[in-house]
Amino acid sequence: GESVGLHLPTLSVQEGDNSIINCAYSNSASDYFIWYKQESGKGPQFIIDIRSNMDKRQGQRVTVLLNKTVKHLSLQIAATQPGDSAVYFCAENGGNQGGKLIFGQGTELSVKP
Amino acid sequence: NAGVMQNPRHLVRRRGQEARLRCSPMKGHSHVYWYRQLPEEGLKFMVYLQKENIIDESGMPKERFSAEFPKEGPSILRIQQVVRGDSAAYFCASSSARGEQFFGPGTRLTVL
Numbered sequence: 001g002e003s004v005g006l007h008l009p010t011l012s013v014q015e016g017d018n019s020i021i022n023c024a025y026s027n028s029a030s031d032y033f034i035w036y037k038q039e040s041g042k043g044p045q046f047i048i049d050i051r052s053n054m055d056k057r058q059g060q061r062v063t064v065l066l067n068k069t070v071k072h073l074s075l076q077i078a079a080t081q082p083g084d085s086a087v088y089f090c091a092e093n094g095g096n097q098g099g100k101l102i103f104g105q106g107t108e109l110s111v112k113p
Numbered sequence: 114n115a116g117v118m119q120n121p122r123h124l125v126r127r128r129g130q131e132a133r134l135r136c137s138p139m140k141g142h143s144h145v146y147w148y149r150q151l152p153e154e155g156l157k158f159m160v161y162l163q164k165e166n167i168i169d170e171s172g173m174p175k176e177r178f179s180a181e182f183p184k185e186g187p188s189i190l191r192i193q194q195v196v197r198g199d200s201a202a203y204f205c206a207s208s209s210a211r212g213e214q215f216f217g218p219g220t221r222l223t224v225l
Contacts, residue, residue, distance in 0.1 A: 034213075036216075042218055042219075043117075043204050043216035043217050043218045043219050044156065044204070044216045045216070046213055046214075046215070049213065089155055089156070091156075096169075099161055099168070099169055100146065100158040100161055100169055100171070100172065101146075101148075101156075101158060101214065102158065103148075103155035103156040103157070103158075104155050105154060105155045106153075106154075106155050
């Protein structure tokens with residue numbers, strides 16, 4: 001069946017270091033991937049997305065890498081700050097254009113000052 | 114420009130009662146999605162609606178759950194005869210056609 005999973009459930013980093021959060025997906029039909037950040041008691045907040053015709057996309061302090069060969073997605077956060085502490089979810093569209101998203105279980109990022 | 118609005122933010126019901134969760138999409142958005150999140154888990158898709166139409170309800174339980182998105186007014190997720198297992202956070206998202214999904218703050222349902 002469809003699944004999106006994360007390798008690490010928790011990640012603790014020092015402030016100023018770079019963070020890497022990984023995600024594996026199993027649906028070959030997925031052609032759109034998104035990373036969301038969810039703070040306690042809030043809804044998911046869009047961070048960055050990538051389509052399957054790209055391998056890499058950069059935003060402000062964040063980079064998403066997509067390896068379609070091994071069905072792997074990663075989120076890199078540069079110079080991690082305490083405000084980055086949250087749960088991060090990857091999501092895929094399962095090939096559904098404009099439809100439902102399939103979420104992974106999440107990785108909790110904790111930034112130590 | 115207000116984001117996705119959900120109300121109530123917290124809802125407490127006793128077993129057997131009905132729960133109604135409301136979602137007002139962002140201005141200009143005609144696509145609404147409902148997701149459920151259990152504690153320390155990811156979001157699970159429930160239903161995808163456009164105005165007056167259910168597009169995909171593959172994630173909806175077969176019984177007790179229903180959703181609508183009328184021509185006027187918010188989208189409603191309705192849970193009849195709630196059970197303790199329905200306790201969760203319910204998130205609504207909206208989008209324009211094939212656009213990014215923006216999430217609301219969620220409704221946290223507690224069934225006593």
